[in-house]
Amino acid sequence: MKIFTDSGCDLPKSYYEENNIELLPLRVHLNDNEYDDVISIDSKEIYDAIRQGARPKTSQVSPELFLKHFEDLAKNEEEGIYIAFSSELSGTYNTAVMIRNQVQEQYPSLKLAIIDSKCASLGFGLVVVEAVRLRNTGASLEEIEAKITALTPQMEHLFTVEDLDYLAKGGRVSKASAFLGGLLSIKPILNVEDGKLVPIEKSRGRKKAIARMLDLMQERGDNFSDKIVGISHSDDANFANEVKASIQEKFSPRAIQVTMIGSAIGSHVGPGTIAIFFTNKSYQA
16 A cells, blocks of 8 residues: 655655655745755755745645656555645645546546645654554555544644744734744744644743743643654754753653754744644544
């Protein structure tokens, strides 16, 4: 069975190769050039360009790429599942559904499940990791679809950004809030709820924001010794490792996975973002 996902999940490039995952890259537009996220541009290039004043833009996975992969799946009479970046943050999921329906007209026997993860970055990535685990244990397509559909609403995303300006340019906060936030060193704490980006609190300074995020972890999560916690960062590995050490000391999770936020999401959040991901108290493995 084939697992497809897109680069909105921010897993390392090596993970796709080592786990037989078909990566469908989002696209990044920088300085009049178009790149395939992960494949033809490294996220460090994006952060360096942003620091120099560039304003990259992004677009969804190309319909032609979906068509090729889905037709190949049908021709080879294989089963597949595509786990997609939140439909509230990208048009990729809806395009995939449209292309699947188109392919099914020619190949009615196509067996392809498409799941709107309602997740982003490594929160989305941890969902993909669970799908791989289920596939490797011999779960059927129907079982994987059911379990992943149950998992996605239970994935918590807590993150803070270094510079509110990037979110303001994307319309996520007002420009006035971004200006005042910069003057006062206000760091918003945001969550992804039902696939949407939602500001939930503000803290004065980055370290206070992280401390509050750990408090929210305590409130929202449990049984961390049985869970994987994800941390993603936009080109600040040292601080991400400090956060990792704090989480290890406070919660002792089964594992902590740290990755850099990819070019597509990084284009919108900018350098210095730190995000924490975990399943909440409602989730039953």
